[in-house]
Amino acid sequence: MCTCTCCNKAIQYCCCRTCSRCSKPLNRLPRGRHCKRCWRSVCSACTTRCRYVNMLGPPEVVCDGCAVPHSIAFLNERKRGTPLWGLYVLWGATDAPAVCVTPSCGTYAYTTLCRACGLPTVSSRAHVTRSVHDTRKPSPQVTDELRFLDVREYHDREAVVNGYSSADVEETFRSCFPRGEDVAAFPHIGSACEVRNLLMSLVAAGLAYEYNRAPSLTLSLSDFPFACLLKLVRYNRHYTVLEAPGKVKFISFPGTHNPETVAVSLRLSHVKRQRWFFHKEGEAGASGCASSTDVIGDCNSRPGLHQQVGGLPLHYRVHAGFIREAENLVPQMEEFVGEAIHRGYRLVFSGHSLGGAVATLVALQLLQTHPDLARDRVRCFTFGAPLVGDRQLTELVQRFGLTPNFHHIVHQLDIVPRLLCTYEWLRGCVDELAGRATLLFSSVKSWVGRFSNGEVDEGGHSEEADTIESRIRNGEGAANAESRVEVEDGDEPHSSASGPRYACFGNYHFLSDDGTKFFSTDNPEAAYQTLRGSGNEKAAVRSHRVFAYNRAIFLRVYTNGRST
DSSP: OOBOTTTOSBGGGOOOOBOTTTOOBOSSOOTTOBOTTTOOBOOGGGOOEEEOSSTTSOOEEEOHHHHSOHHHHHHHTOOSSOOOHHHHHHHHHSOOOEEESOTTTOOEESSSBOTTTOOBEEEOOTTOOOOOOOSSOOOHHHHHHHHHHHHHHHHHHHHHHHTOOHHHHHHHHHHHOTTOHHHHHOTTTOSHHHHHHHHHHHHHHHHGGGTTSOHHHHHHTOSOGGGGGOEEEEEOSSOEEEEETTTEEEEEEOOSOSHHHHHHHTOOOEEEEEEEEEOTTSOOOTTSOOOTTOEEEEGGGOTTSOSEETTEEOEEEEEHHHHHHHHHHGGGGHHHHHHHHHSOOEEEEEEETHHHHHHHHHHHHHHHHOTTSOGGGEEEEEESOOOOBOHHHHHHHHHTTOGGGEEEEEETTBSGGGGGGOHHHHHHHHHHHHHHHHHHHHHHHHHHHHHOOTTSOHHHHHHHHHHHHHHHHTTOTHHHHTTOOOOOTTOOOOOTTSSOSOBOOSEEEEEOTTSOOEEEEOOHHHHHHHHHHTTTTTOBGGGGSHHHHHHHHHHHHHHHHHHO
8 A cells, every 4th residue: 555755644545735846735635646656745737747667567647856857867967078979869858857047956847946946947958048037927036046146157157267278178178079079070160179169159149149137047057068168258138258268259149039130130121332452552462362451441431442353343232131230239349359459369250040140240340341350360150140242242252262251050941041042033933923913914904805885995995904014014013122222322223133132152051950961162152052942842940949050060960979
């Protein structure tokens, strides 16, 4: 006969009237409402999961406390060590519980609040950003405790990271990837240093969304083992700055997450920007590549100088919302540029979605306006970023040798990077719609002409109908709506016959959902055609989330580690 653990009476005679887990009153007899593992009296809300109690028996209902896979959770807490593929698969397949945000607590549960300390819990699923927030209406006491924990974690992490040396960084990555799985997984990105910048940029891109919550706690709870090398320097709604040992600063921009950023993304017009490049001697290089002594400026302020280098017109069109957001942030980046020039810092810009587009334009603007900024000290990594400019901008980046500075990671099923590649497809749809409208109008005109009475001026009617039909055939109205641009400083509308409105530049790295397929190219046309054709029939918004990129990148590392 089973005995209730709470009242030490037989189950048939249990007198418990409150749930042992949530302390809520039990409105009816608790017979049958006992956990089959710990035999505590629990309510129906705390017994939602089934687990194997006996190896030879079927799964039975247990309380949320007994449902936590403690052994797997214990192994999952490892901050360092060789990545274990079996543990990774096992943890991903389990019903992962939540973990308390308090670093000293670490309680696992399936509730939104920790029963031990009363603070919120965050998901412990792999690849999920540990966003710290109370799903209920937060009380002032909980809010103050979270702020205190976040500030304390900020200062503790700063002291720890400041004590790391280059050898500690090397040891951390080698303990995570002892056979060089990280470098082998991304051979086209470059050196081990570049791959590490990519992986830490991934952490920074997810953390940029947490500026209004508890970013220090989120960083400390990260399941990326190398996140311990990063410390927060500054964070606001526009960008987040982290620093790693070795004088590396990661500047990340958040994507679309509030009405303001939605308005930026939906500003689909494009504007013209003009820059001119020339040597101090007043002569462009023979190869067309500008050196570090080039001077760059606004063409409107120096009207006496030509606006071409090697026959290349130095004007380009960019997304109006992206460029204005970037230009508003460039003055705030001057502090970090000064550190890169005078103190030897390296700047790594990153961002997800809209943040990636802004990071691209900010990095490009800084490289253009600071000729004394060494190019090898600036890198940009984007995740699921849309295209930002036209083919003239691509030619400009290629001509001045800036392609190695930009790396764009694209999920095979992500629809957002492909949205601005659909110009020709949209044009075809408009033409098809115009053709169908023409056919319909011709049929109506024929029917009206056949059955019209003598009071109708048939000739005048036909002339007006032919005029309307010719307008439809020429694509006036709706067919030309997509070619309108925002006119600034004498801009002319972009011709619909000049090809795609947007183009690729930099290095593009395409990842499959399971990480097994990987394709890299620095050819703008190849990247553009891949965006247009690969996976469009299965592209979805869910593959655009930070979670999807975290998963794809680490599946790439893990699967590559198994095959090496």
